Amino acid sequence: MLNLVLFGPPGAGKGTQSEKIIEKYHLVHLSTGDLLRSQIQAGTELGLKAKTLMDQGILVPDEVVIGMIDSKLSENEKAAGFIFDGFPRTVKQAEALDRLLASYNESITVMVALIVPDEELKKRLLTRGLTSGRPDDQNEEKIKTRIHEYNSKTTPVADYYRQQNKFVSVEGVGEIEEIFEAICGAVKQGA
Numbered sequence: 227m228l229n230l231v232l233f234g235p236p237g238a239g240k241g242t243q244s245e246k247i248i249e250k251y252h253l254v255h256l257s258t259g260d261l262l263r264s265q266i267q268a269g270t271e272l273g274l275k276a277k278t279l280m281d282q283g284i285l286v287p288d289e290v291v292i293g294m295i296d297s298k299l300s301e302n303e304k305a306a307g308f309i310f311d312g313f314p315r316t317v318k319q320a321e322a323l324d325r326l327l328a329s330y331n332e333s334i335t336v337m338v339a340l341i342v343p344d345e346e347l348k349k350r351l352l353t354r355g356l357t358s359g360r361p362d363d364q365n366e367e368k369i370k371t372r373i374h375e376y377n378s379k380t381t382p383v384a385d386y387y388r389q390q391n392k393f394v395s396v397e398g399v400g401e402i403e404e405i406f407e408a409i410c411g412a413v414k415q416g417a
């Protein structure tokens with residue numbers, strides 16, 4: 227299996243690059259943001275709870291996202307591998323993911339981090355907000371909260387994979403196709 231963690235702040239291009247990676251490597255895409263947004267859409271209890279936090283740009287509790295990933299892994303036992311997009315976002319989630327994968331005799335192959343400066347992120351997210359309909363893309367205050375959540379809770383996840391020698395970083399500014407090629411190179415290096 228190829229199990230890839232695609233890492234980076236909100237607006238780094240994880241969703242954009244995931245689509246291309248999936249096509250090439252035939253992986254199952256697990257975006258916790260997308261999974262939560264479909265829970266909100268479906269009006270589930272989980273969705274209602276998550277919405278209040280997500281609309282403010284705050285991370286939802288670890289147990290909630292870990293539970294969602296757990297059930298998606300068990301639904302896809304025959305997959306060629308997984309791409310984790312927007313997960314793990316805390317060290318606790320990263321540890322839980324290692325345990326879950328170990329229970330299938332699997333592990334993370336590589337983490338690829340997309341590096342994009344804050345100013346570029348803000349610009350991209352505000353532009354995405356014009357069409358995404360995402361309440362968390364709508365104003366600079368929410369975007370600031372999300373980048374702050376990322377810097378305080380999520381950045382340590384990179385060190386977690388660095389300690390396992392699984393961390394590779396890629397310049398996330400430039401042509402989408404060029405960035406994709408760099409990610410493929412990182413996957414080759416890590417696999």
Ligand SMILES: Nc1ncnc2c1ncn2[C@@H]1O[C@H](COP(=O)(O)OP(=O)(O)O)[C@@H](O)[C@H]1O
Nearest residue numbers: 235236237238239240241242350354400401402
């Ligand atoms: N290399 C890039 N250059 C310019 N804009 C990009 C690039 N990659 C993605 N974007 C744009 O930035 C925004 C955020 O991308 P997205 O893939 O949704 O990020 P994430 O999933 O990491 O939050 C989108 O509007 C997308 O079109």
Ligand SMILES: [Mg+2]
Nearest residue numbers: 240241259312
């Ligand atoms: Mg995304």
